[in-house]
Amino acid sequence: xxxxxxVMAARDSKKLTAVDxxxxxxxxxxxxxxxxxxxxxxxxxxxxxxLLYEMPVTVIGIEKGRNTRERMDRNFGQAHPEGYRKxxxxxKQAEKFHRPVLCLVDTSGAFxxxxxxxxxxxxxxxxxxxxxxxxxxxxxxxxxxEGGSGGALALAVAxxxxxxxxxxxxxxxxxxxxxxxxxxxxxxxxxxxxLKMTAQDLFNFGVIERIIRQPKAEDSAMFESLKLLISRTxxxxxxxxxxxxxENRYNRFRKIGTEHLMS
Amino acid sequence: MDFFSFVKPKNDLESTSDKQNNVxxxxxxxxxxxxxxxxxxxxxxxxxxxHVCTGCSHHxxxxxxxxxxxxxxxxxxxxxxxxxxxxxxLDFPGYDKKLEKARQNGVESVICGECTIERIPTxxxxxxxEFMMGSMGTATGEKITRAFEFATENRLPxxxxxxxxxxxxxxxxxxxxxxxxxxxxxxxxxxxxxLYITVLTDPTTGGVTASFxxxxxxxxxxxxxxxxxxxPRVIEQTMRQKLPKDFQTAGFVMQKGFIDAVVSRHVLKPxxxxxxxxxxxxxxxxxxxxxxx
Numbered sequence: 001x002x003x004x005x006x007v008m009a010a011r012d013s014k015k016l017t018a019v020d021x022x023x024x025x026x027x028x029x030x031x032x033x034x035x036x037x038x039x040x041x042x043x044x045x046x047x048x049x050x051l052l053y054e055m056p057v058t059v060i061g062i063e064k065g066r067n068t069r070e071r072m073d074r075n076f077g078q079a080h081p082e083g084y085r086k087x088x089x090x091x092k093q094a095e096k097f098h099r100p101v102l103c104l105v106d107t108s109g110a111f112x113x114x115x116x117x118x119x120x121x122x123x124x125x126x127x128x129x130x131x132x133x134x135x136x137x138x139x140x141x142x143x144x145x146e147g148g149s150g151g152a153l154a155l156a157v158a159x160x161x162x163x164x165x166x167x168x169x170x171x172x173x174x175x176x177x178x179x180x181x182x183x184x185x186x187x188x189x190x191x192x193x194x195l196k197m198t199a200q201d202l203f204n205f206g207v208i209e210r211i212i213r214q215p216k217a218e219d220s221a222m223f224e225s226l227k228l229l230i231s232r233t234x235x236x237x238x239x240x241x242x243x244x245x246x247e248n249r250y251n252r253f254r255k256i257g258t259e260h261l262m263s
Numbered sequence: 264m265d266f267f268s269f270v271k272p273k274n275d276l277e278s279t280s281d282k283q284n285n286v287x288x289x290x291x292x293x294x295x296x297x298x299x300x301x302x303x304x305x306x307x308x309x310x311x312x313x314h315v316c317t318g319c320s321h322h323x324x325x326x327x328x329x330x331x332x333x334x335x336x337x338x339x340x341x342x343x344x345x346x347x348x349x350x351x352x353l354d355f356p357g358y359d360k361k362l363e364k365a366r367q368n369g370v371e372s373v374i375c376g377e378c379t380i381e382r383i384p385t386x387x388x389x390x391x392x393e394f395m396m397g398s399m400g401t402a403t404g405e406k407i408t409r410a411f412e413f414a415t416e417n418r419l420p421x422x423x424x425x426x427x428x429x430x431x432x433x434x435x436x437x438x439x440x441x442x443x444x445x446x447x448x449x450x451x452x453x454x455x456x457x458l459y460i461t462v463l464t465d466p467t468t469g470g471v472t473a474s475f476x477x478x479x480x481x482x483x484x485x486x487x488x489x490x491x492x493x494x495p496r497v498i499e500q501t502m503r504q505k506l507p508k509d510f511q512t513a514g515f516v517m518q519k520g521f522i523d524a525v526v527s528r529h530v531l532k533p534x535x536x537x538x539x540x541x542x543x544x545x546x547x548x549x550x551x552x553x554x555x556x
Contacts, residue, residue, distance in 0.1 A: 110473075112493030113502050117511060120521045122472035122492035129446035130478055134454065149430070149439060150473040150492070157443050171439040171470070172432045180432070181357070195435045196353050205352075207436050250451070253444045254408070257401040257437040260352045263344065 001166070004189035006198050007174060009166040010145045011108075016217060017077075018046055018061025018104040021144060024215075024223040025230075026050030026059065035086060039119065042083030044075045044107075047090045052102075052231045058094035060087045060155060061104035064145070077146075078111035081124035084154050088128050091135055100138040100234040103155040108173060110151030125154040132157035133253070134246050138237035140230060142212065143167040143199075159237050159249050162210040163199040169207070170197035206256055297321050299487070313528045322485050322528055324465055327374050327391035330424050334532055335378035335387060342376040344409055349402035349434065358433040361395065368393035371402045372427070375410040377419070381536035382546035386414040386421040390471075397427035399471055400434045404441025407475060411448035411459075420458040420544050422535055425476040429469020442474035449478045458542045460535060463513065463522065468494050481538055483526045484513035490522070 001009070009015070022030055032048040035041040047060045064077030071077075087103075094101045110121050132139060141158040147169030163169060172180075174192035179185040196202075199211045212229075215222035237245055295306045300319035309316070313333065314323040325333070331340055348370050351358045365372075372394040378387050388410050390397040407423070414421040430438040452459060461479030465488035472492050476482075484490060491511040498504060509515045513525045526534050540546075 110492065112497050114498065114504055114506065114510070117491060117493065117498070118519050120477075120519065122490075123477040123521050125473035125492070126446065126475070126477040129443050129474055130450045130453075133443070133447040133450050150442060150470055153439055153442055154473075157446075169436060171430045171435055177432050190356075194353065194355050195432070197436065202436055205437060207440060250447050253440060253447055256440045256444070257352065257434075258405060260350050260437075261347060261402055261405055262350060263347045 002189065003168075003192040003195075003198055003201075004174065006166050007146075007168050007188075007192050010168045013066075013071075015145060016215070017066055018063045018106055018144065020066075020217065021104055021142075021223075022046065022048075022050065022059055022061060024217075024220070025052070025227050030059065033090060036082045036089055038085055039082045040080075042075075042080050042086055043073055044077055044079040044111075045083035045086050047086060049099075050102075052227060052234065055231060055234060056097075056099045057234065058090050058099055058101045059104070060090055060101065062107040062152075062155065064106055075111060077107045078109060079107065079151060079154075080111050080113075080116045081119040081121050084110075084124040084128050087155055088131055091132065091139070095135050095137045098137055100140065100238065101135070101158075102230060103139065103141040103158065105141060105143045105147055105152045105155050106145035107148050107151050108146050109148035110154070125150045128154040129157050133250060136242045136246065138234050138245060139249075140233055140237075142230075143169050143208075148173060157249070157253070159245065159252070160209040160233060161207070162212055163202065163208050164212050164214050165199055166214055167199055168192075168197045169199075169202055170195050295323075297323075315528055320486065320527070322465070322487060324392060324426070326393050327369065327389045330389045330464075331374065331378075331387070333528065334380055334389075334422065334424070334535065336380060336382060340376050340378040340387065342374060343413065344375060344406050346370060347402055347406055349400045351433070352401065352437060353433065353435045355433040355435070361433065365394045371406060372397045372399065372431075373403050373406050375406045377413070379547065380422070380532060380539065383536060383539045383544045384419060384547060385539060385544070386410050386419050388421070388423040390424060390426045392426045395428075395431060397425075397471070398429060398431035399427060399438055399441050400431040401437050401441060403431070404438070404444050407441075407445045408448040411445070411452045414457060415448075415452045415455050418455070418457060420460070420539055420542065421452065422460045422462065423475060423479070424462040424464055425467045425471055426464045427467055427469065427471035427476075429471060439470065442470050445475045446478060449475050453478075453480070458539070458544070460538055462526075462531065462535070463490050464488050466491070466494070468492070477521070481524075482522050483524050483531070483534065484517070484522045485531075486513060486525050486527060488513045490516045 065071035065074035139158040141156040174188040177191040178187040297316040299321035302318040463484040
């Protein structure tokens with residue numbers, strides 16, 4: 001598969017979305033929690049509580065929707081500031097009750113619109129980055145489709161970041177990159193290649209810890225093993241002293257890319 | 264030094280151009296037109312007025328060196344990591360050439376160091392719009408992170424002047440990661456109870472807005488500067504929405520609640536100094552101050 005084919009696969013409207021993962025892994029135990037307590041409830045972000053075997057966890061996902069109606073309702077998985085603030089509220093709640101946070105990311109990016117700008121899209125993302133860095137409870141992020149720039153990173157300051165084998169994660173969409181650099185968005189496949197945005201590329205850069213096989217809806221064994229993997233990671237990180245957990249998270253981001261610097 | 268001064272003329276005839284000698288000398292930059300009110304300003308007057316239009320108070324963009332001179336006490340700035348630079352990690356087409364060209368205007372898109380502001384010791388970072396529009400690459404993020412770490416270790420306040428087109432796409436995901444890295448360093452500085460003042464200048468956008476630019480304890484902005492996550496063109500193109508008047512200008516963003524104050528360039532330094540003093544930052548004795556000018 002070429003990089004751009006992976007971009008297409010990550011955007012495929014038939015692939016599983018965040019609510020599918022939540023349903024498969026948490027089933028009826030999932031309780032959705034709404035709203036940022038400040039402005040509104042952003043439907044592009046799904047948040048709530050689930051039970052991972054015996055362990056209560058906070059789950060936050062960016063949801064694109066599975067059909068046209070859902071996609072409209074979910075704003076195509078493009079969150080507004082209130083969505084990121086809802087996510088942060090739920091993370092702070094998780095910190096208070098010392099339960100781990102699982103983030104499922106699938107977005108082309110934060111919503112670029114008038115209301116989003118007026119309500120501080122940049123500030124909302126910035127606050128998440130800052131607060132997640134020292135959240136006193138384990139955080140794990142899995143990219144299950146598109147990881148679009150700051151809108152994805154706002155839920156991906158985690159102890160570990162995993163990616164599905166056909167997920168992508170990038171600072172800009174290949175179309176955006178091609179139209180800015182070459183004034184030609186049809187050169188997106190070249191841009192996708194140049195941006196090094198596939199799971200394998202990111203693993204090589206040390207940006208992600210694990211590549212996950214793509215589960216299918218009917219493949220319950222696959223979900224079971226993913227669940228097991230998640231719960232083992234949480235168990236391991238729950239045992240760490242909190243200072244250590246936060247120190248590790250800081251260092252994880254601190255070292256990325258530094259070996260390529262020259263002075 | 265100018266690049267062409269290295270190119271030696273082949274012979275005496277080529278060393279002076281007759282054409283040049285016969286034309287009366289009028290420098291191109293004698294006059295500067297204000298893009299806002301259209302007034303023709305004598306460039307020397309404009310420079311004397313800190314690059315603010317004498318007619319309409321439009322704040323012209325200034326470069327990093329001018330910004331440093333505006334804020335730091337004369338001769339007090341000591342640069343950190345002056346030679347630290349990034350490379351073409353992704354082997355991105357055309358990036359080597361772009362870097363080479365940009366490096367005629369500085370080593371990276373930010374200058375960091377320590378200085379005094381009205382004799383108060385502080386860490387100061389100034390982004391450089393002349394270097395790839397202040398875009399944030401790995402080295403940019405590293406320098407800012409180190410500046411915050413230095414400020415935390417030495418219990419110093421920090422002032423960051425932002426100007427940026429956002430994350431640098433030629434460094435792909437690694438430039439995105441700088442947003443998280445710098446935010447982590449800001450958080451540690453903040454948790455240590457230390458003061459961080461942001462000065463937003465034209466334009467501050469994208470990944471810089473969505474990280475350290477919006478994380479200051481106190482956020483100041485220069486009049487009329489653009490402050491955005493998604494810039495106006497992106498919104499117009501993708502959403503086909505007509506934008507409100509003055510959308511994303513400093514005044515607009517302040518009215519929406521995201522900036523503490525819009526501060527004219529003429530009073531920026533005293534304002535920053537006042538804020539530092541109000542946070543208990545003490546000036547050093549005059550005899551200890553570094554004075555080289």
